[in-house]
Amino acid sequence: MLAELNELKVYFYDQRNKRFIRSVENVSLGIREGTILGVVGESGCGKTVTALSMMGLVESEPGIIGGTFFFRPDDDDADELEDTILRGLCTKKNYRRERMYNLFCGLDDYIEFEQSPFTIIKDSEKWLRRTNRVMELIRGKYISMIFQSPAQSLNPYISVGQQLQRTIQRFHGEMNKYEVHGYAEELLRSVRLRRPDVVMASFPSALSIGMAQRVVIAVALCSDPCLLIADEPTTGLDTTNIHRIIKLLEELQMERNLALIFISHNIRIVSAIATDILVMYAGIVVERGTRAEVTKTRRGPRHPYTEMLVSSVPGDADIKRGKRLREIPGSMPNNKKEMDACPFLERCPYAKGSLRRKCRSACPEPVEVSPMHFIRCYRFYS
Amino acid sequence: MKRYYYEREITNIEKFYVPLSKRASVRDVVSIGFGLFVVSYLVVFFTISVTNSFIKDPMEINISQMFLPPSMEHLFGTDYLGRDIFSRIVKGTEAFFIPGILSISISTTFGLLFGIVSGYYAKYFSKGIFYFLNIIDSIPRIILILLIVVIFNPSIYLIMAFVGISSIPKVSSYIKSKVDVLKRQRFIEAGKSLGLSESSLIFKHIVWLSSKSVLIIQATLGLSETILIETSLSYLGIGVQEPTPSWGNMVAMGKDFFFQGKIWLSTIPALVIMVTIMGLYLLGDGLNSIYNEKVSR
Numbered sequence: 001m002l003a004e005l006n007e008l009k010v011y012f013y014d015q016r017n018k019r020f021i022r023s024v025e026n027v028s029l030g031i032r033e034g035t036i037l038g039v040v041g042e043s044g045c046g047k048t049v050t051a052l053s054m055m056g057l058v059e060s061e062p063g064i065i066g067g068t069f070f071f072r073p074d075d076d077d078a079d080e081l082e083d084t085i086l087r088g089l090c091t092k093k094n095y096r097r098e099r100m101y102n103l104f105c106g107l108d109d110y111i112e113f114e115q116s117p118f119t120i121i122k123d124s125e126k127w128l129r130r131t132n133r134v135m136e137l138i139r140g141k142y143i144s145m146i147f148q149s150p151a152q153s154l155n156p157y158i159s160v161g162q163q164l165q166r167t168i169q170r171f172h173g174e175m176n177k178y179e180v181h182g183y184a185e186e187l188l189r190s191v192r193l194r195r196p197d198v199v200m201a202s203f204p205s206a207l208s209i210g211m212a213q214r215v216v217i218a219v220a221l222c223s224d225p226c227l228l229i230a231d232e233p234t235t236g237l238d239t240t241n242i243h244r245i246i247k248l249l250e251e252l253q254m255e256r257n258l259a260l261i262f263i264s265h266n267i268r269i270v271s272a273i274a275t276d277i278l279v280m281y282a283g284i285v286v287e288r289g290t291r292a293e294v295t296k297t298r299r300g301p302r303h304p305y306t307e308m309l310v311s312s313v314p315g316d317a318d319i320k321r322g323k324r325l326r327e328i329p330g331s332m333p334n335n336k337k338e339m340d341a342c343p344f345l346e347r348c349p350y351a352k353g354s355l356r357r358k359c360r361s362a363c364p365e366p367v368e369v370s371p372m373h374f375i376r377c378y379r380f381y382s
Numbered sequence: 383m384k385r386y387y388y389e390r391e392i393t394n395i396e397k398f399y400v401p402l403s404k405r406a407s408v409r410d411v412v413s414i415g416f417g418l419f420v421v422s423y424l425v426v427f428f429t430i431s432v433t434n435s436f437i438k439d440p441m442e443i444n445i446s447q448m449f450l451p452p453s454m455e456h457l458f459g460t461d462y463l464g465r466d467i468f469s470r471i472v473k474g475t476e477a478f479f480i481p482g483i484l485s486i487s488i489s490t491t492f493g494l495l496f497g498i499v500s501g502y503y504a505k506y507f508s509k510g511i512f513y514f515l516n517i518i519d520s521i522p523r524i525i526l527i528l529l530i531v532v533i534f535n536p537s538i539y540l541i542m543a544f545v546g547i548s549s550i551p552k553v554s555s556y557i558k559s560k561v562d563v564l565k566r567q568r569f570i571e572a573g574k575s576l577g578l579s580e581s582s583l584i585f586k587h588i589v590w591l592s593s594k595s596v597l598i599i600q601a602t603l604g605l606s607e608t609i610l611i612e613t614s615l616s617y618l619g620i621g622v623q624e625p626t627p628s629w630g631n632m633v634a635m636g637k638d639f640f641f642q643g644k645i646w647l648s649t650i651p652a653l654v655i656m657v658t659i660m661g662l663y664l665l666g667d668g669l670n671s672i673y674n675e676k677v678s679r
Contacts, residue, residue: 057575145572147571
């Protein structure tokens with residue numbers, strides 16, 4: 001296991017209405033080397049917040065409320081990381097499990113909350129400030145991130161080549177400028193940019209959005225990270241470019257044995273690339289399993305939300321047949337209330353009769369329907 | 383981890399280097415060239431006057447050579463006491479050069495500091511700092527200077543220091559608005575996700591790489607403003623006092639002889655002031671357009 005996120009809870013505080021907004025609740029995920037984890041869900045369901053909190057980039061107070069995030073660094077840097085954790089967070093408990101280090105350790109010293117009614121007694125702002133020192137060792141070096149809008153992720157005031165070379169120099173201090181330049185060209189070639197010299201001399205405003213996305217990927221790969229988080233890398237691209245970027249990410253993942261977390265709201269795109277898929281809804285994980293289990297089987301058990309997500313995106317056969325697409329009725333539940341029922345209850349076509357009564361009683365716990373395939377639905381309770 | 387070794391020369395950077403003539407329009411090249419000419423003659427005049435070489439003594443009174451028109455011997459002629467106007471103009475740069483730099487450095491340093499702090503940590507400091515800066519801004523500059531002249535000795539250094547202080551609000555509001563926009567940009571978040579520390583994000587990416595142009599332009603405009611203030615104060619008789627030469631008091635002294643036909647006494651220093659200020663303004667303007675051109679290309 002390379003990274004393991006357990007029971008992540010992220011709440012934000014609404015200053016105006018003086019209440020807490022649930023963003024992510026009890027999200028757990030694990031990722032091994034050389035696998036691609038797809039995270040899918042509609043907007044506002046906490047995909048990006050999960051990714052940002054793994055990077056320690058959640059800014060607004062109180063932010064991260066609970067959970068553990070175990071990460072396995074290289075053996076060379078493990079000592080330094082351990083040192084920084086012990087020094088920066090002054091905690092001796094629960095920071096290590098075999099070769100993995102808990103990057104969220106010490107969180108429970110800085111935070112206290114009551115579950116119902118949800119109130120925070122101590123907040124995590126101080127912890128966020130302290131953990132920055134630990135995260136600076138991790139960010140970029142081990143975990144890189146690609147953001148939604150590639151053109152804005154590059155500094156418009158310096159040329160692409162300079163940005164790439166500065167980043168390389170940051171992580172490979174021993175290289176001289178010829179090596180850095182060569183490595184930058186190599187990286188741009190590896191993201192399939194045909195004229196790296198032209199790209200390097202130009203400013204970000206001169207790049208098309210597909211090119212900018214490739215440059216951003218190249219910058220993220222400078223440090224040879226083990227984990228790459230791609231946060232909706234396909235938004236704003238046209239269909240052919242989506243295809244190309246997905247192919248590129250897949251090839252890069254194979255070449256470098258990366259672990260990739262691919263976030264998207266389109267389940268077809270995710271199923272084209274991911275080995276495991278996580279379906280999120282209203283801040284909780286409703287289904288977790290391999291790609292085949294989640295998307296392909298027609299008769300196998302699936303969460304109703306996943307089913308509807310798949311049927312709302314056209315496949316090849318649907319287009320040929322001229323089938324009408326089905327939309328998911330209704331909208332996301334209010335994330336300001338406590339979750340006392342299944343969040344998908346109002347939109348669920350199966351919730352009828354006695355099952356509906358069950359659904360209304362409490363939020364379902366995940367059931368293991370087949371090995372490593374979890375679904376949060378009362379339909380599969382035996 | 384793989385290592386890459388390249389012994390090759392970097393040639394294609396040079397190949398794709400865009401020359402200045404292509405990057406900038408003719409207008410920008412002309413205005414920047416003119417501005418650089420102005421800056422260079424200011425620097426040359428200042429070094430000459432500090433080392434006291436190459437020129438006639440600007441203080442030397444020679445009654446037999448009064449009111450000589452411009453000639454080869456006296457380049458800009460002589461004044462009513464027979465002093466060489468050219469060497470007095472050269473010596474006059476001393477009156478504003480160091481005080482001007484003092485004023486610019488005060489305004490840019492503190493403007494930058496307040497701008498960054500109130501822009502980046504807007505939640506905590508913005509209101510307090512701008513309350514304070516608005517108070518400074520609300521005092522009219524000329525009244526402030528007159529007050530200082532009344533209270534203290536009319537030293538040009540003190541006056542310029544206060545001119546610098548009174549232009550802090552302008553610079554810091556420029557920088558604040560710049561930081562305010564930039565800190566929300568995606569590339570700052572992307573830099574954070576690459577593990578850059580907060581200080582390098584602020585100083586390198588927000589200030590140096592992105593707000594450099596604003597600072598340079600503010601500095602050139604600030605220099606021309608200090609020259610204007612110095613000359614106008616000296617003209618009014620509050621700034622540099624006779625017999626120490628200054629462009630302002632030369633104009634003031636020469637104006638009495640203007641209608642006697644001896645126009646070079648006041649016109650030449652006035653022209654020099656005009657050319658200098660125009661050059662500095664054009665320099666700021668040209669630099670501004672080149673920086674913007676580079677980004678939007």
